Amino acid sequence: MxxxxxxxxxxxxxxxxxxxxxxxxxxxxxxxxxxxxxxxxxxxxxxxxxxxxxxxxxxxxxxxxxxxxxxxxxxxxxxxATGEPLARIVIGTVAGDIHDIGKEIVAFMLTANEFEVRDLGVDVSAGRFVHEVGEARPDILALSGFLTLAYDSMKQTVAALGAAGLRDRVKVMIGGAPMDDGVRDYVGADAYGPDAMAAVRIARRWSEGG
Ligand code: B12
Structure with missing residues (x-):
C-alpha cells in the first residue's frame, strides 16, 4: 500500500x-x-x-x-495529542520564499508530537512574525526556507524580533534544504534542524528547559 x-x-x-x-x-x-x-x-x-x-x-x-x-x-x-501542549510554536516560510512542503511536514510532525502549532503560511514578512510573537506569545518560532535568499529574510526576522524587544521571549529554530549551522550563526537563530524529526527533538529539549 x-x-x-x-x-x-x-x-x-x-x-x-x-x-x-x-x-x-x-x-x-x-x-x-x-x-x-x-x-x-x-x-x-x-x-x-x-x-x-x-x-x-x-x-x-x-x-x-x-x-x-x-x-x-x-x-x-x-x-x-492529548491535554496541554508541550509548548506553543509559530511556524512559517520566510519572506520571498513560497516553498511549503517541508514546512507542512515539520508542522505535522510537531502537532503529532503534542506541540501546539500556528502555521502562518508562506512568504511571511519579518513584521508579521514579530506581530505574531508579540500577540500569541509562542515559546518557539520555527522559520523555514528553501531558497538562498531566505538566509537574509531569516536574519531580518531575528533582527526585527530584537528591535521589538522580543528576542529573549522566544527560541528560534531554522530549517529547509539549504540551511545548516553556518546559516544558523549568520541569522542569529538558536538552532538548526535538518528534518522534521530534528525539529521535534529540538522543541522537546527546549520545552524541558534544555
Ligand atoms: C518542490 C519545489 C518547488 C515547488 C514548491 C511547491 C511547494 N508548495 O512547496 C515550486 C514549483 C512552486 C517551486 C518554485 C520555485 N523553486 Co523550487 N524546488 C522544489 C524542490 C524540487 C523540492 C523542495 C521540496 O519541497 N522538497 C521536499 C521537502 C520534504 O524537502 P526536505 O528538505 O526533506 O524537508 C525537510 C527539511 O528541509 C526540514 N525543514 C524544512 N523546514 C524546516 C523548518 C525547521 C524549523 C526545521 C527544524 C526543519 C525544517 O524538514 C523537512 C521535512 O523533514 C527543490 C529541489 C530539491 N530537490 O530540494 C527546488 C528548489 C528549492 N527550488 C528552487 C527554485 C530556484 C525555485 C524557483 C525560484 C523557480 C522559478 N524559477 O520560479 C521558485 C521559487 C518561488 C519562490 N519565491 O519561492 C531551487 C532553489 C535554489 C536556491 N539556491 O535558491 C531548488 C533547490 C531547485 C534547484 N536545484 O534549482 N519549487
Missing part, C-alpha cells in the same frame, strides 16, 4: 493518492507510514526535477497531492 501511495504521488495521480491515503488510514495505518511515503515520493520527484525529467508543473501537482494527503492525516495527529 505504501509503495502504491509513493507511486501515485510520483506519477501525478493526485485523486488516486488522496483516495489511497484515506483508505490506508481507514484500514488503521499509522500517520507516520503515510508521512514516510510522502517524504519518499518528494525525494523521487526532486531527483527527477534535478535530472530534468520533471519540470515545474510536476512539482506543483505532486506538492498539491502531498498537501491534500497531509490535510487528511492532520486530524489524526490532533486526536493523538
Amino acid at each position: 505504501k509503495d502504491l501511495l509513493v507511486q501515485a504521488i510520483t506519477s501525478m495521480q493526485e485523486e488516486e493518492a488522496v483516495a489511497l491515503a484515506a483508505h490506508m488510514l481507514g484500514a488503521g495505518a499509522q500517520a507516520q507510514t503515510i508521512l514516510e511515503a510522502c517524504r519518499e515520493a518528494m525525494c523521487i520527484v526532486g531527483d527527477r526535477y534535478e535530472r530534468r525529467e520533471y519540470f515545474l508543473p510536476e512539482l506543483v501537482v505532486s506538492g498539491e497531492a502531498l498537501k491534500r494527503v497531509a490535510a487528511l492525516i492532520r486530524p489524526e495527529a490532533r486526536q493523538a
